[in-house]
Amino acid sequence: MANTHHNLIILGGGPAGLTAGLYAARARMDHLLIEKGAEGGQILLTDWIDNYPGFPDGISGFELAEKILAQAKRFDLNSMFANVTSIELSETVKRLELDNGDSLSCDCLIICTGARPRPLGVPGEKELTGKGVSYCATCDAPFYRNMHVAVVGGGNTAIQEAAHLTKFADKVTVIHRRDELRATKILQEKAFANPKIDFIWNTTVTEIIGTDGVEKLQLLNRDQTTSELSVDGIFVLIGVLPNNDMLPLDVLKADEGGFIPTDQETRTVVPGVMAAGDIRSKEVRQVINAAGEGATAVLAAEQYLTNLS
């Protein structure tokens, strides 16, 4: 594999990368998809996906990943498992270094390395993820009909998602480490006026407790007093971290959060480099738009390669 060249390399095998792989394979492009873990990306972290079209009863994240992969393989997807550790984009030919010492090159690169939710980093969080600990209210709110949930965070996403949760939950408690929200005034006003939302200020969650599901939270107030809060679920909405360690962020003009800006056709500032899915600088991070952007990126890549030859 050392030093092989492809017209197109797709980096990352989540929904964006797999969809790009499907489009590239079906278009008979000389392509290679590189994934460092398991194909599927973040959807492997979620038990159930209710909002991806075409599955009226919903589908498990694992099964959806398997189906997209099988569809791409039907068209002879060319893929490999490797961790890309660095990327050089200063020449027309792009170079990728792998953790096994090999290097690859390509004319066109689609970056689909995704993102991960910023965790609280407290005991119980990992064990109960998917069992009451969630990082996505848009995805999981309907599972909490008539229940009491906590939202951790004070930014726009947290407050918007708290409001969304009140369509399902009976009560939403926002836990914030400061004494005021960072969310825009209009969102704050709506949240304060919502009878289903209450607030616990100057407080952090120090432990998530439960056996088969979340039962209660251990809280620590800034004045050092501790307390417990019984809840059925907790939504951790304190930000998203990009998977960008291998990217030349200055060359790609990453935004302040480390995400990659693109135009509508997913083209970055570097000719022949596209970015699709959660790694893109954008507001909405869902499977449906990751998949859509993966498709768009391949069409942009085809256009770039045509003009190159």
Ligand SMILES: Cc1cc2nc3c(=O)[nH]c(=O)nc-3n(C[C@H](O)[C@H](O)[C@H](O)COP(=O)(O)OP(=O)(O)OC[C@H]3O[C@@H](n4cnc5c(N)ncnc54)[C@H](O)[C@@H]3O)c2cc1C
């Ligand atoms: C708990 C949870 C529940 C969710 N539920 C839903 C839901 O119900 N509905 C919905 O629409 N969305 C949901 N989402 C959001 C959705 O999963 C993401 O928007 C989507 O997975 C983004 O796809 P992506 O391909 O851009 O990135 P990712 O899914 O993050 O995939 C990126 C891939 O790139 C690989 N990669 C990264 N770096 C490298 C490297 N250096 N070398 C090789 N490979 C690399 C990673 O291993 C990963 O497989 C949920 C997210 C989470 C965390």
